[in-house]
Amino acid sequence: xxxxxxxxxxxxxxxxxxxxxxxxxxxxxxxxxxxxxxxxxxxxxxxxxxxxxxxxxxxxxxxxxxxxxxxxxxxxxxxxxxxxxxxxxxxxxxxxxxxxxxxxxxxxxxxxxxxxxxxxxxxxxxxxxxxxxxxxxxxxxxxxxxxxxxxxxxxxxxxxxxxxxxxxxxxxxxxxxxxxxxxxxxxxxxxxxxxxxxxxxxxxxxxxxxxxxxxxxxxxxxxxxxxxxxxxxxxxxxxxxxxxxxxxxxxxxxxxxxxxxxxxxxxxxxxxxxxx
Numbered sequence: 001x002x003x004x005x006x007x008x009x010x011x012x013x014x015x016x017x018x019x020x021x022x023x024x025x026x027x028x029x030x031x032x033x034x035x036x037x038x039x040x041x042x043x044x045x046x047x048x049x050x051x052x053x054x055x056x057x058x059x060x061x062x063x064x065x066x067x068x069x070x071x072x073x074x075x076x077x078x079x080x081x082x083x084x085x086x087x088x089x090x091x092x093x094x095x096x097x098x099x100x101x102x103x104x105x106x107x108x109x110x111x112x113x114x115x116x117x118x119x120x121x122x123x124x125x126x127x128x129x130x131x132x133x134x135x136x137x138x139x140x141x142x143x144x145x146x147x148x149x150x151x152x153x154x155x156x157x158x159x160x161x162x163x164x165x166x167x168x169x170x171x172x173x174x175x176x177x178x179x180x181x182x183x184x185x186x187x188x189x190x191x192x193x194x195x196x197x198x199x200x201x202x203x204x205x206x207x208x209x210x211x212x213x214x215x216x217x218x219x220x221x222x223x224x225x226x227x228x229x230x231x232x233x234x235x236x237x238x239x240x241x242x243x244x245x246x247x248x249x250x251x252x253x254x255x256x257x258x259x260x261x262x263x264x265x266x267x268x269x270x271x272x273x274x275x276x
Contacts, residue, residue: 132243
């Protein structure tokens with residue numbers, strides 16, 4: 001298995017930075033330590049299933065490991081190293097089950113939080129709440145992505161750990177409508193934001209490059225939530241879950257939230273970002 005992993009890392013590891021880092025972490029911390037010295041022909045479905053069942057990983061992470069091992073065996077099949085893929089028989093229960101109920105803000109709580117966030121982070125949070133964008137997409141915004149005459153935004157990149165990358169999926173690359181009130185806020189922000197040659201909305205003046213979203217969540221969003229006396233744990237994903245909840249309150253057909261959140265599947269919209 002170690003040799004198979006090495007070839008996969010060299011030839012097949014995804015190019016997208018955040019995906020590559022995630023896959024590498026699963027390989028280094030779980031798959032290689034347990035299965036690296038085992039001949040791939042000797043790896044059995046029930047042995048892998050039992051190993052995953054006994055692991056301390058969350059059900060969703062177990063599903064990711066199983067999927068990654070299945071990808072490894074698909075490569076092995078293509079390279080004519082094995083005839084079958086035993087991972088197709090591995091079952092992981094409760095993959096979509098939440099260990100904790102996601103935090104969802106009311107509109108009132110969201111506005112209270114905004115009062116305690118300074119710029120440029122306030123505008124980041126405003127975009128997160130009004131458009132439901134992912135944190136990586138927000139810090140990756142450039143002014144050329146906006147068409148203010150048509151009140152639209154084309155989401156077309158993300159920034160993770162300071163690295164500019166493609167959006168998460170092909171369905172994430174899409175045009176998003178912007179309300180007139182948000183357009184007004186953005187135009188006001190544009191007149192005072194830190195300017196860069198690339199036209200980043202949210203560039204760190206010290207580097208001229210996009211901010212790291214993890215530090216913003218820790219130093220600004222969570223502190224603002226505490227100052228606003230919001231008891232639940234608030235982070236970037238809170239705004240995306242809240243956006244989905246607010247869409248529910250409009251009684252819009254399920255196709256509308258799926259399109260606005262740019263999901264490939266309605267199941268993702270319902271299962272991951274379902275009702276509170």
